[in-house]
Amino acid sequence: MIYLIGCLIILMFGVVVLFGAPYLPTMRTQQDEALDLLGLKPGQILLELGSGDGRLMRRAASMGIRCIGYELNPILVIVSRLVCWRYRKLVDIRLANFWTVELPKVDGVYVFLLDRYMNKLDKKIAQDLAPTKLVSFAFKVPNRRIDNQVGGLYLYKYKANKS
């Protein structure tokens, strides 16, 4: 039984690698820097693609920011709902593959993914979410101008589509 549970847990953390970055949390200092860069006000909406254990959303919600998180790993969805329980009226965590859903219009987006997904992410944000702001931790968006940078955090401002 324990062996089966162990295998299931490994599977849930491992299978994510086929669709995006594996779980690795953003540390508190970088969370604060990311939220500073995004500059969202209370009542505005932050979207976290691959929301992990929910720590960044809890921090954002403590500032009155509304949050929507997409997370593929069911264990992390449960953990993050518990982590954000105090702010449950502000935080909405969805079990889904963010590449395959229609994303809601938001004021800012936060990601900590992998280099190989940044091009695909850029297209999705430009097509589906612009105008908005994106902060990416550790990985730059290729061929897009960085609007601001703090350490390994990159801010991009997407303008509205002309069509």
Ligand SMILES: C[S@@+](CC[C@H](N)C(=O)[O-])C[C@H]1O[C@@H](n2cnc3c(N)ncnc32)[C@H](O)[C@@H]1O
């Ligand atoms: C590097 S971790 C970052 C976690 C969190 N954003 C943070 O910064 O603390 C990437 C997260 O994205 C999730 N993830 C990867 N690909 C995904 C996808 N296609 N849809 C939803 N979640 C995904 C992983 O399960 C993991 O929790």
